[in-house]
Amino acid sequence: MKFKRMKINVEKNAAAFIHMDDVHQPTHDKNLWNARMKRDRMAASIPEWEQMRDLASQIKEHALTHLDQYVEQFVMAATKRGTIVHFAKTAEDHNRIIYEILKSHNATKIVKSKSMLQEECEMAPYLESRGIELIETDLGERIQQLSGEMPSHIVMPAIHKTTDDVAELFARTIGTDPNNKDPQELTEAMRNNARPKFLEAHAGLTGANFAVAETGAFVVCTNEGNADLTAAIPPLHIASIGIEKILPKTEDLGLFIRLLSRSALGTPATQYTSHFMGPRENGAELHIVLTDNGRSERLGKAEFWYSLKCIRCGACMNTCPVYRRSSGIAYGATYSGPIGIIIDPTFDDKKYSELPFHSSLCGSCTEVCPVHINIAEQITLWRQHMVRIKASKPSLHYAFNVAGKLFGSPKWFRRAEKLGYYGLKLAPDWLVYNKTLNAWGKNRQMPAIQKETFRDWYIKNRVK
Amino acid sequence: MSDLHQLLGDIRKHLPKEKIAYPQVPTFTKIKDKAVLKQQFIDALALVGGVCHDVSDIAECQQIMRDKLGEVAVICSATAEWEGNKTITDIAHPRDLDDVDLGIIRAEFGVAEMGMVWLTENSLKINSLGFLSQHLAVLLDPDTITENMHTAYQQIDFNASEYGCFVMGPSATADIGATLVRGAQGPRSLTLFFLKTPVPDQ
Amino acid sequence: MRVGLFIPCYIDAIYPKVGIATLELLEKLGVEVIVPLDQTCCGQPMGNEGDQKNAAAAEALFCKNFEGFDYIVGPAGSCVKHVRQHFDAIPQTTQVQQIRKNTFELVEFLTDVLQVSEFPWTSFNHSVAIHNSCSAIRGLHIQSRSEWQEPRFNKTEELLHKVSGVTVKHLDRPDECCGFGGTFCVTDEAVSVKMGQDKVADYERQEVAYVVSPDMSCLMHQQGIAERDKSPLKFVHIAQVLNNGPY
Numbered sequence: 001m002k003f004k005r006m007k008i009n010v011e012k013n014a015a016a017f018i019h020m021d022d023v024h025q026p027t028h029d030k031n032l033w034n035a036r037m038k039r040d041r042m043a044a045s046i047p048e049w050e051q052m053r054d055l056a057s058q059i060k061e062h063a064l065t066h067l068d069q070y071v072e073q074f075v076m077a078a079t080k081r082g083t084i085v086h087f088a089k090t091a092e093d094h095n096r097i098i099y100e101i102l103k104s105h106n107a108t109k110i111v112k113s114k115s116m117l118q119e120e121c122e123m124a125p126y127l128e129s130r131g132i133e134l135i136e137t138d139l140g141e142r143i144q145q146l147s148g149e150m151p152s153h154i155v156m157p158a159i160h161k162t163t164d165d166v167a168e169l170f171a172r173t174i175g176t177d178p179n180n181k182d183p184q185e186l187t188e189a190m191r192n193n194a195r196p197k198f199l200e201a202h203a204g205l206t207g208a209n210f211a212v213a214e215t216g217a218f219v220v221c222t223n224e225g226n227a228d229l230t231a232a233i234p235p236l237h238i239a240s241i242g243i244e245k246i247l248p249k250t251e252d253l254g255l256f257i258r259l260l261s262r263s264a265l266g267t268p269a270t271q272y273t274s275h276f277m278g279p280r281e282n283g284a285e286l287h288i289v290l291t292d293n294g295r296s297e298r299l300g301k302a303e304f305w306y307s308l309k310c311i312r313c314g315a316c317m318n319t320c321p322v323y324r325r326s327s328g329i330a331y332g333a334t335y336s337g338p339i340g341i342i343i344d345p346t347f348d349d350k351k352y353s354e355l356p357f358h359s360s361l362c363g364s365c366t367e368v369c370p371v372h373i374n375i376a377e378q379i380t381l382w383r384q385h386m387v388r389i390k391a392s393k394p395s396l397h398y399a400f401n402v403a404g405k406l407f408g409s410p411k412w413f414r415r416a417e418k419l420g421y422y423g424l425k426l427a428p429d430w431l432v433y434n435k436t437l438n439a440w441g442k443n444r445q446m447p448a449i450q451k452e453t454f455r456d457w458y459i460k461n462r463v464k
Numbered sequence: 465m466s467d468l469h470q471l472l473g474d475i476r477k478h479l480p481k482e483k484i485a486y487p488q489v490p491t492f493t494k495i496k497d498k499a500v501l502k503q504q505f506i507d508a509l510a511l512v513g514g515v516c517h518d519v520s521d522i523a524e525c526q527q528i529m530r531d532k533l534g535e536v537a538v539i540c541s542a543t544a545e546w547e548g549n550k551t552i553t554d555i556a557h558p559r560d561l562d563d564v565d566l567g568i569i570r571a572e573f574g575v576a577e578m579g580m581v582w583l584t585e586n587s588l589k590i591n592s593l594g595f596l597s598q599h600l601a602v603l604l605d606p607d608t609i610t611e612n613m614h615t616a617y618q619q620i621d622f623n624a625s626e627y628g629c630f631v632m633g634p635s636a637t638a639d640i641g642a643t644l645v646r647g648a649q650g651p652r653s654l655t656l657f658f659l660k661t662p663v664p665d666q
Numbered sequence: 667m668r669v670g671l672f673i674p675c676y677i678d679a680i681y682p683k684v685g686i687a688t689l690e691l692l693e694k695l696g697v698e699v700i701v702p703l704d705q706t707c708c709g710q711p712m713g714n715e716g717d718q719k720n721a722a723a724a725e726a727l728f729c730k731n732f733e734g735f736d737y738i739v740g741p742a743g744s745c746v747k748h749v750r751q752h753f754d755a756i757p758q759t760t761q762v763q764q765i766r767k768n769t770f771e772l773v774e775f776l777t778d779v780l781q782v783s784e785f786p787w788t789s790f791n792h793s794v795a796i797h798n799s800c801s802a803i804r805g806l807h808i809q810s811r812s813e814w815q816e817p818r819f820n821k822t823e824e825l826l827h828k829v830s831g832v833t834v835k836h837l838d839r840p841d842e843c844c845g846f847g848g849t850f851c852v853t854d855e856a857v858s859v860k861m862g863q864d865k866v867a868d869y870e871r872q873e874v875a876y877v878v879s880p881d882m883s884c885l886m887h888q889q890g891i892a893e894r895d896k897s898p899l900k901f902v903h904i905a906q907v908l909n910n911g912p913y
Contacts, residue, residue, distance in 0.1 A: 043815055050814065058485075071468075088466060089466040139640070156639060187645040198559075228650065258577075273632075280591065296474040299478040363805070387717050387719075396853060400711070400715065401720060408726070408727055439855045447676075454686065458685075
């Protein structure tokens, strides 16, 4: 369960993941680095790759700087096709609208494909507490649903779990043989378990990867075909779409479909790229819940609005050395990894105040992003924000107050160096390497402060 | 309750002052030769677990599927050229295709870059055929293979259908232990037959 | 050419030989080198953590010390990157902008400005792995970025190939962050150490004797981990190799 305002201690959670055993973190790191390498191989096979990234970035910036125009065009086009468009300003609006649509159709059994937006709005607990049975159909999301956890990665929700973990989970929840650890057979078991749910569902819920203003259509990309099953069988299809997903024209899709899966998984595309223009024939209904939930406000933040360009590929997570060693669960939020630490503070800058510091600022995220979001730069800007609102670590802030004065004065700096030298020289090892007092010394030998500094040497040897 | 007017107002309040222009996106086409495009399609589809065959008639397709799957109970075709034993026009509800072992569809066109085929409710007749069938046999006229996603989107009429899907091989997932598995929720296999579109009877 | 030598705080206190090597190397190459005696720190630790207020004093002092030089050269990629790209806690006068623009890291200075073609006074008969810091790669671009489709180059490696006896071995993950990250190394200790241990393991897989880098800050963290692990790996700054000591 999620406790609303409890500050997420991401460092502690990450440490727990690392120290869990010597299987989970190394496997997680290896699998995601592999995804990053596959992405690089894809990029190398396309001569126009960098041109594509530049164009995608520009299209997104154009769409966002003209968002009112495209939202209006999208809504008109979709409505003309018979799609019913609803507007949700907040997460609560979003959940309430969906509940009311379901209630008015007597829909209590729902299947859904992956939607980060629905996750973000915490839709599942809202509906479930009102008597709606909700089944995740994306295999990774279903694994997470069965284990009571949030998704760990936006594309591979259960990537932090080993095959053994899933075997144990399925044995416990869907009755498979606990000794069966073959991914093919476990997947087959879930296929058979999920199949009846599609057939008897009253409604299907999806998200959307892209929405096109020109036609009012939206696109859902899956590898399993679960979005298509979700939309093709029940008579009611509800799609949650964030306003930032809107692209101007159909032709833009050519670019984004070519970039998305290559960036995310290092495969040319997903097995299914599904386009929904209007309600299915034969009396089916198609609803869109067009959702703001802080996005319009974020558009107005000069330092942070570029994060709205995000196409949810997860490439930043795959490349992030810190994320790979933490797992997404450590972040305690719908969005984790580099994109998470610049988006989550917009939802709650107290609960997520530690997140922007969970980065070595290596910058790889910025370099890998298919739409050139300046993620690393935004991380630094969020740190400035946290310092301003006094939400950064008090010990660090105190240390910096001291450091600021020391480094601003040559005389005091020299004194600190001498003090450091004698201090470390005289202090016994058990004190220097005390695990509580000295984080450096927990797992590293201390560097040696020199008796003669460079400046001492220079004055002695070079100054007449 | 929120409405379009409020949403537009909220957006306009926060629109960035600096506007970015809409760029011209090229089609990045390089290949003119149809044979090259066909081979690229075959290679791309093979990468994702789809299998291609050159055939001269439906009987050949049927034999290949029999060799592959054995005698299956329910065959449902969305095409006039390949008859199954479950008539799609008799289907009352999409869920009634649940028992289909082999679904047959003629794709509207193919995309060389990806090994994708474009299917809509016009070619599927009932959308769920493409996803409830345990196995799929897809007919494709090789002359309809277009080079890449850019050229593909240029030729789709989004007014001609309510649903359209680029299908690339059988369904798959790597969500368990990052191990690739084919046949996740959708079809377990996709077999593609290069066969020219039949000329309609007068 | 008048060059002001920028000696980062930790070089002054912990690795003075790197400063000496840099000074002597530049002098061997015919450069007039002046060392401002009142310099302290570039303010990067505070700047990176978002503490602009406390970074400002250090930044102002830096500019005071380094006005009037043709170039400012420092043997530290992350510090130089901070000066060039982030020195914004103080007003951006013409003078400040000029100083920022003229601040160079040693490898890029030798390659792009001095365009040195040989180092006849030195040799280094060892197998080495190169570590370029994230700041140096993605900030100063002294090495091509693996995330981009761009021509492959490595300025540090090009310099080392001019030193007789050097054998360069490449890592499995050539540009993955080592986990130092400034104060990150203590605030996020578990992740930082894991990253460092993985980096050291990569060096060990390549069976190198030395790790050579233009950035001692990363090396300080990696060396701390290697030493705790009782690894025989040795860590040196490229200035020391190019100058033939002091080690």
